[in-house]
Amino acid sequence: MLGRRMANTTKITPEEWLETAKQALIQDGVAGVKVDRLAKTLGVTRGGFYHHFKNQQDIIDRLVQHWVDTNDMLPPLEGVSTATEAADKLHELVQRVVLEEDFSSSFDLAIREWARIDEQIKKTVDRVDAGRIRRLKKLFLALGCDEEEAAFRARVFYFHQIGYYAMGYHTRQTRSKRLTAAPIYLHILCGQRYSEAVEKSNRKWA
Amino acid sequence: MLGRRMANTTKITPEEWLETAKQALIQDGVAGVKVDRLAKTLGVTRGGFYHHFKNQQDIIDRLVQHWVDTNDMLPPLEGVSTATEAADKLHELVQRVVLEEDFSSSFDLAIREWARIDEQIKKTVDRVDAGRIRRLKKLFLALGCDEEEAAFRARVFYFHQIGYYAMGYHTRQTRSKRLTAAPIYLHILCGQRYSEAVEKSNRKWA
DNA sequence: TCAATATAATACAATAGTGTATTTTTAACT
DNA sequence: AGTTAAAAATACACTATTGTATTATATTGA
Numbered sequence: 001m002l003g004r005r006m007a008n009t010t011k012i013t014p015e016e017w018l019e020t021a022k023q024a025l026i027q028d029g030v031a032g033v034k035v036d037r038l039a040k041t042l043g044v045t046r047g048g049f050y051h052h053f054k055n056q057q058d059i060i061d062r063l064v065q066h067w068v069d070t071n072d073m074l075p076p077l078e079g080v081s082t083a084t085e086a087a088d089k090l091h092e093l094v095q096r097v098v099l100e101e102d103f104s105s106s107f108d109l110a111i112r113e114w115a116r117i118d119e120q121i122k123k124t125v126d127r128v129d130a131g132r133i134r135r136l137k138k139l140f141l142a143l144g145c146d147e148e149e150a151a152f153r154a155r156v157f158y159f160h161q162i163g164y165y166a167m168g169y170h171t172r173q174t175r176s177k178r179l180t181a182a183p184i185y186l187h188i189l190c191g192q193r194y195s196e197a198v199e200k201s202n203r204k205w206a
Numbered sequence: 207m208l209g210r211r212m213a214n215t216t217k218i219t220p221e222e223w224l225e226t227a228k229q230a231l232i233q234d235g236v237a238g239v240k241v242d243r244l245a246k247t248l249g250v251t252r253g254g255f256y257h258h259f260k261n262q263q264d265i266i267d268r269l270v271q272h273w274v275d276t277n278d279m280l281p282p283l284e285g286v287s288t289a290t291e292a293a294d295k296l297h298e299l300v301q302r303v304v305l306e307e308d309f310s311s312s313f314d315l316a317i318r319e320w321a322r323i324d325e326q327i328k329k330t331v332d333r334v335d336a337g338r339i340r341r342l343k344k345l346f347l348a349l350g351c352d353e354e355e356a357a358f359r360a361r362v363f364y365f366h367q368i369g370y371y372a373m374g375y376h377t378r379q380t381r382s383k384r385l386t387a388a389p390i391y392l393h394i395l396c397g398q399r400y401s402e403a404v405e406k407s408n409r410k411w412a
Numbered sequence: 413t414c415a416a417t418a419t420a421a422t423a424c425a426a427t428a429g430t431g432t433a434t435t436t437t438t439a440a441c442t
Numbered sequence: 443a444g445t446t447a448a449a450a451a452t453a454c455a456c457t458a459t460t461g462t463a464t465t466a467t468a469t470t471g472a
Contacts, residue, residue, distance in 0.1 A: 010468070011419055029323045031237050036459060046460090047420045055461070112372060113319045117235045122374075129373060152387075155375075156394050160362055163369030166318060167335060168328075169361075181358075188362050188397065216438070217449055242429060252430090253450040261431070414472090421466070429458080436451070442444090 012042055014052040021063050025110045030117075033060065064121055067111045068128060073103055073161070077135045086142040087197040090190060094182045097161060099175065105165040112162075133158050144193045157189050218248055220258040227269050231316045236323075239266065270327055273317045274334060279309055279367070283341045292348040293403040296396060300388045303367060305381065311371040318368075339364050350399045363395050 020041050024032035035056055039046045053059045075096050080089050096103060115125040133154050140150035140157075164170065170178060187195055226247050230238035241262055245252045259265045281302050286292050302309060321331040339360050346356035370376065376384060393401055 027323070029236060029319070032323075034459065035461090044419090045421050047422075048418085050461075051419060056459095109322065113235070113322070116315065116319070116374070117233070117238075148390075152390050152394060156366055156391065159369035159373060159375070160366040161369065162372050163365035163367065166368050166372050167365060168322070169365070184354075184358050185362065188358060188395075191394065240429060241431090250449090251451055253452075254448085255450095256431075257449060262429095415470100416472100417468100417470080419466105419468080421464100423464080424462080425460100426462105427458100427460075430456080432454085434451100434453080436449105438449080439447090441446080 012044060012048055016042065017049065017052055017059060018062060018066060021059050022066070022107060025063065025114075026104070026106045029110065030114050033063070035059075064111065064114075064124055067107060068124060071103055071107050071111075072132075073097060073105075073108065074132055074135055077139055080139060080142045083143050083193065083197040084201055086139050087194055087201060089139055090186060090194065094186060095179075098170070098178045098182055100170075105170065109165055112166075129158070140190075140193075143190070143197060145191075149191075153189070153191060160185075160189060218250060218254060222248065223255065223258055223265060224268060224272060227265050228272070228313060231269065231320075232310075232312045235316065236320050239269070241265075270317065270320075270330055273313060274330060277309055277313050277317075278338075279303060279311075279314065280338055280341060283345055286345060286348045289349050289399065289403040290407055292345050293400055293407060295345055296392060296400065300392060301385075304376070304384045304388055306376075311376065315371055318372075335364070346396075346399075349396070349403060351397075355397075359395070359397060366391075366395060 017038060020038045021033050024034075024038060024041065033056075035046050035049050038059075039049060049059075053062070073096075075089075075092050077089055077093075080086050095101075097105075111121065112125060115122040136154035136157055137150045140153045141147070143150075145153060173181075223244060226244045227239050230240075230244060230247065239262075241252050241255050244265075245255060255265075259268070279302075281295075281298050283295055283299075286295050301307075303311075317327065318331060321328040342360035342363055343356045346359045347353070349356075351359060379387075
């Protein structure tokens, strides 16, 4: 019984295999997602793996799908029409990306790296990115930007967030520091319309 | 003689090994930098490799150093003091990052991925990033920003550029399209001070 | 309790990759 | 041309990893 995994179940579910693969991907990159290493991590031999997954590619495919299904960087942005609502949504968004609730930037990053060398994964990531940028654009339209400005600001905002995570900057600062800095980033990235909406909102409550 | 590499020299220099490793890293990621694969690419056996490099780690270390020495994203930014000079430098910078002269974003990206899982490489990349951001900050100071704004804008500018490359956006658009879009990105990212400096500069020439 | 089923362990054959030691070839220099 | 030194080829022993097939062991449920 020595050297066995913590879990109380003696049989390993597909979800456990998948979660282990996810952690391996995050910690060791693509090279870490090896069937025998996952088994070692789980404290079993590879025997059971092939009951749940056809082969290595199978768990990889499911891991990418898992990312699509569970790791949305943005909160729901639907039903935003006024500039004030848009500004509020932006605050909510910043809360999410800073606190990383229901979202793992390291998972996002790891998948993104994989996408760079795997054409299939790249297509999936591109689709997800396009969707996120589309949703952000709507936010900037609600803020009062014209089509072109909204399109550009959505991209700049998103690229910046991706770069921020890619640099691992968020791991070097405390949450409170990041939350303090967030409004400054917002003013830089979201422009005049945003600053006006915030000021208006502040006057209302003052 | 069939199936041999193009090069006219029959012996392979350390530089050729290094260049092959670089291309392998860019195309296949970390997993591509394997001694036997490099040899296969060069059309030789691994025999000669160990004359030039102590082992696999050795070529990896030199590859990272090669990145530090040759792949600076930013042009020289020294000696900028006025807002107009700063604005000009920003244009030069954008030319460089868009046209990718003397700089390979895919190399940068590949090294950055490696840094995420290798603590040693991460330290090097962090040092380089800090230097680049410091130089950008000086540019924003010259533009007339105060300390805090300059620091934030430098980071936003840099994060955005990293994210832009990470998304592979530049591979989907023509150079001329990117050059047309560049001023818009600049106005968003560099703020009021930049727009003023550009306007002033335009009036001077009009 | 016993049978059925799911999962785990074990054993096997194969590939890819590492590093070292030895021999052969090639280029360069007198 | 003959010597020397560098690089390439070859051979070896070793580790990591994959996938399949077979056997063993738990869990579940009649």
